[in-house]
Amino acid sequence: MQTPATTPLHIERNVNLRTMNAFALPALATTLVRVDSDAGLRRVIDHAELGRAPKLVLGGGSNIVFTRDPKCVVLKIEVMGRRLLQERADAWIVEAGAGENWHDVVAWTLQQGWPGLENLALIPGTVGAAPVQNIGAYGVELRERFESLDVVDLITGRSATLDVDACHFGYRDSVFKQSLAGKSVITRVRFRLPKPWQPVLGYLELERRMQETGNAQPDAQTVFDWVCAIRRAKLPDPALIGNVGSFFKNPIVSTEQCRDIIGRDPEIVHYLLPDGTVKLAAGWLIDACGWKGKSIGRAGVYEKQALVLVNRGGASGAEVLTLARAIQESVYGRFGIRLEPEPIIV
Numbered sequence: 001m002q003t004p005a006t007t008p009l010h011i012e013r014n015v016n017l018r019t020m021n022a023f024a025l026p027a028l029a030t031t032l033v034r035v036d037s038d039a040g041l042r043r044v045i046d047h048a049e050l051g052r053a054p055k056l057v058l059g060g061g062s063n064i065v066f067t068r069d070p071k072c073v074v075l076k077i078e079v080m081g082r083r084l085l086q087e088r089a090d091a092w093i094v095e096a097g098a099g100e101n102w103h104d105v106v107a108w109t110l111q112q113g114w115p116g117l118e119n120l121a122l123i124p125g126t127v128g129a130a131p132v133q134n135i136g137a138y139g140v141e142l143r144e145r146f147e148s149l150d151v152v153d154l155i156t157g158r159s160a161t162l163d164v165d166a167c168h169f170g171y172r173d174s175v176f177k178q179s180l181a182g183k184s185v186i187t188r189v190r191f192r193l194p195k196p197w198q199p200v201l202g203y204l205e206l207e208r209r210m211q212e213t214g215n216a217q218p219d220a221q222t223v224f225d226w227v228c229a230i231r232r233a234k235l236p237d238p239a240l241i242g243n244v245g246s247f248f249k250n251p252i253v254s255t256e257q258c259r260d261i262i263g264r265d266p267e268i269v270h271y272l273l274p275d276g277t278v279k280l281a282a283g284w285l286i287d288a289c290g291w292k293g294k295s296i297g298r299a300g301v302y303e304k305q306a307l308v309l310v311n312r313g314g315a316s317g318a319e320v321l322t323l324a325r326a327i328q329e330s331v332y333g334r335f336g337i338r339l340e341p342e343p344i345i346v
């Protein structure tokens with residue numbers, strides 16, 4: 001597919017990715033291209049050298065763990081822009097470029113008077129990364145606020161729009177981690193912010209805030225402030241301490257399996273899901289195995305939340321993997337549960 005030669009292609013060579021991933025792990029990209037539009041992406045696809053090379057799509061680097069130098073062309077997605085597309089009787093439809101910072105967009109929607117994303121405040125990363133793992137926090141998942149997104153196919157260069165069904169959202173999962181992994185690039189995301197706005201306050205820590213403040217009817221800005229305070233109190237700021245948020249998914253087990261585990265550990269934190277399965281708190285399992293605050297080399301387990309692995313300064317991806325495997329082994333040894341990493345391991 002031919003595209004106009006107006007968008008310049010910025011090809012960078014031998015780029016250290018340490019400042020481009022939230023874990024601050026060292027990795028060298030032999031070739032990196034910053035992409036700020038669909039047309040720019042098509043120029044990469046049409047390019048004699050880059051077109052056929054395997055590609056790695058990098059957003060804010062908040063959900064990736066580099067354990068080696070990526071042997072492919074790294075595409076840094078920097079598509080910007082935010083706007084209200086439509087105001088309907090039942091919702092505001094808002095669009096943002098994949099390269100926009102997630103938290104900035106959440107804050108901006110609230111400032112504009114379009115609530116709905118407040119429970120997802122302060123999640124590190126970009127707008128384009130949000131649907132990939134169907135980000136979720138404090139009772140809200142992205143898919144509940146999702147309208148559609150635009151992708152560009154990495155082979156044909158064609159643009160397409162995918163709706164919620166086409167994205168196959170699951171718990172920290174989507175088609176972009178499955179059949180479309182490495183095959184297409186998200187360039188824009190549209191959100192559906194339902195009217196009238198209803199706060200989502202079912203999460204234990206939000207209920208606690210309501211009791212503490214005596215405010216039983218918080219507005220969206222207050223929920224936003226509460227979520228920011230809760231996160232700041234127990235999650236490390238990636239700008240200060242390298243980390244990618246939760247390192248493992250919360251495992252989902254059958255009721256029988258759970259009954260067994262509860263029999264042995266009645267304290268275990270678990271949530272019954274609508275389909276009859278049970279979600280266990282991976283942070284609790286890791287904590288129960290004594291990992292909180294521990295380290296292997298320069299990779300450690302965060303002192304205030306055992307589900308978060310951190311870079312204590314100068315850690316390598318190999319050290320993070322060694323720590324992650326040791327945690328997996330001890331949780332398996334004690335509970336018979338295999339923890340699955342949440343971020344993409346390269």
Ligand code: EPU
Nearest residue numbers: 137138139245246248249250269281283284287305306307
């Ligand atoms: N817990 C412990 N010890 C720990 C950590 C947790 O006992 O070291 C217990 C807590 O006391 C609580 C339970 O485990 O009873 C769950 O912990 P928390 O409420 O902190 O939530 P989480 O299950 O660890 C999930 C998401 C987070 C999201 C929070 C809030 C996953 C993998 N993680 O964490 O998402 O912010 O709920 O909704 O689903 C992320 O994905 O990067 C992320 C931070």
